[in-house]
Amino acid sequence: MKFDVTIFPDDLNAAAEIARAVEAYGFDGLWTSETGHNPFLPLTHVAAATKRINLGTAIAIAFARSPMVTAQIAWDLAAQSEGRFLLGLGTQIKAHITRRFSSEWSAPVPRLREYIESMRAIWNSFQHGTPLRYTGESYKFSLITPFFNPGAIKTPNIPLYIAGVNDGLCRLAGEMCDGFHVHSFHTVPYLKDLIFPNIEAGAQKANRTRADVSLNCAIFIVTGRNDEEMQTNSLLVRSQIAFYASTPSYSAVMDMHGWHDLYERLNQMSREGRWYEMGELISDDMLHQFAVVAPIDEIAHAVKERYDGLLDRIGYYFPFVPNDAEKDHLWRSAAEVFSS
DSSP: OEEEEEOOOSSGGGHHHHHHHHHHHTOSEEEEOSSSSOSSHHHHHHHHHOSSOEEEESOEESTTSOHHHHHHHHHHHHHHTTSOEEEEEEOOOHHIIIIISOOOOOOHHHHHHHHHHHHHHHHHHHHHOOOOOEEOSSOEEOOOOGGGOOOOOSOOOOOEEEEESSHHHHHHHHHHOSEEEEOSSOOHHHIIIIIHHHHHHHHHHTTOOGGGSEEEEEEEEEOOSSHHHHHHHHHHHHHHHHHHHTOGGGHHHHHHTTOHHHHHHHHHHHHTTOHHHHGGGOOHHHHHHHEEEOOTTTHHHHHHHHHTTTOSEEEESSOOOTTOTTTHHHHHHHHHHHHO
């Protein structure tokens, strides 16, 4: 199992320094995400500043960009990093695609399938100079002239990850992708009973196995150096769990555990803006289902024990900050435990 970290550099000029620290700590990879900043821009700094670690997006929003735009960005990062780049894509929800990005929305699974197919057709044209011909319901590509073709690179087989929660995207990952970003809002039974079977079903369709799909997740942890820190951390994680538990997109996780009534209650509270009260409804049992809970000296071992044989790449839900006095021991312990 590889241990990765996520970074959220507010200052783009700091990305290289953070990346060098990630490599120096001994971690295996570094991910960025599409929140307040573009997820690709820091990775150009990361690629230039490192030699060993993987670098990737967890996630970049697919439907906000043309597949041609994403394919070109990924091609350049793959070349710059000499094959260390991992392209992670997500669909987002309709409101964000149509209202935040003013882009088109349609059924996400078939649309993402076409997105992947068309990107691979574009990459094939880049690498081999073949005419670009792709026709689908959502995407159609039929033109690329030599002036706009970046040409062949040494590492053209770009690993592609997608993110998802429900069965359709799991099956698509099993059929077409190199990796799958498991959502932080999950339980081990959810992994075993929904994620794994559907990835396996998709893989069988393409004469592959679940082992062909690397599973990655940034997990919730509750930890601290003493009881007071553990309690403070617990309140923060309960609030995060409650936020996801109130969201319709993730209700399948709640339903699997018989928590549908709680989902409806939390959903109503979220619509009333009662965010600070919601975490109080997350029981100790729910907390331990969604998060690994252990003191700071034991947390890395507890995480490894829970997810050994379940996940291939793992990290913590919060971002990595080098030389953070409060969390430095936590990071160094994770690097040591997962490298052994």
